[in-house]
Amino acid sequence: MDIKDWASAKDTAPLYRELKELDLLEHLAELEAFGYTVLPPEKVGSVEQLDATKEAVIRIACERKNCSIDELENVFDDGQELLRFVLWDDEIFEKIILTPSALGLINWLVGTNCVLSLCNAWVKGKGHSRTGIHADWAQFEMPTMAIEPFTANFNYLLTDYTEQDGGLSFVPGSHKWRRLPSVEEAMYWKDNAQPVEAPAGSMIIWGDHTWHGSYPKTTDGLRLMLLGTFCRPHMQTQEAYRHTTTDSALARNPKRFARLMNVYHAMPWGKTPDYGIPGQGPSGYLSLLDLEPAGEELQVPKRGDYHQYDQKTGDAIKNAMSKKEGEFPDHYKQKNS
Helix, strand or coil, X not given: CCCCCCHHHCCHHHHHHHHHXXXXXXXXXXXXXXXXXXXXXXXXXCHHHHHHHHHHHHHHHHHHHCCCHHHHXXXXXXXXXXXXXXXXXXXXXXXXXXXXXXXXXXXXXXXXXXXXXXXXXXXXXXXXCCXXXXXXXXXXXXXXXXXXXCEEEEEEECCCECCCECCEEECCCHHHCCCCCCHHHHHHHCCCCEXXXXXXXCEEEEECCCCEEECCECCCCXXXXXXXXXXXXXXXXXXXXXXXXXXXXHHCCCHHHHHHXXXXXXXXXXXXXXXXXXXXXXXXXXXXXXXXXXHHHCCCCCCCCCCCCCHXXXXXXXXXXXXXXXXXXXXXXXXXX
């Protein structure tokens, strides 16, 4: 079948072609059929990348717990913790969230305009500590889930995963049930879910409909992992990337990074909306394979005073909405570029 850029399919066609080019169609089928998939290390990144990420996570854990590497295992004895908001602690994490294979599958789940919601490191020690069976769906006021997931995750495994190592577990096919587990179901599946058996360097991908948890760690050492959660752009992110991204971060990364940081999103509006300004932010489909740094082409937008109404801009917006020829004033474009 010749996959063309059909307007009716929007970004699905170019995304599908790139997933095929990256040999991900089997993983796509696993996501659709079972609700999760495991990317092998060779489809994720190099050994050097894995080592650098693991080293960064260990360093951050030691800094936050004010301990040495030798003490870290004792600190997490019979315990686990999500170390929050680590993206800016090491530039290697910026590269990880752009992993083409993982991001391609995540785009399939939550759209090519998705944004980064959180980037955490997870440290887990030997003991009884575990994560109960749950789904990441957070719209608790909705009695059933939407057909499409609202968020999707990757787990970058920095140590080997087995049941004994306290790895993740999944209830295959549960994403099709489109509801959260009951207390009784969570109790049943905690010891009957399917454990992930995968080597360090792998990535696990799933959407927020899939039931999952983890097993206790019965082996020595630490279980280490980097977690990324992506959400649809209408949602509030769990961590503040839009407000903490810098020009230098945008410059050293491809254009896709700016979209993940959500810096060019029009909302929230003030009295003078920031939407419709020509030239703001990358547009169209952004290739998974385009890893060229954006350089000085993109900068963090300078937001105006939310309480100030700019009459010239308002008139231009009025004309545009009235289907009249209108031009945004130069002073406004410069202020917001």
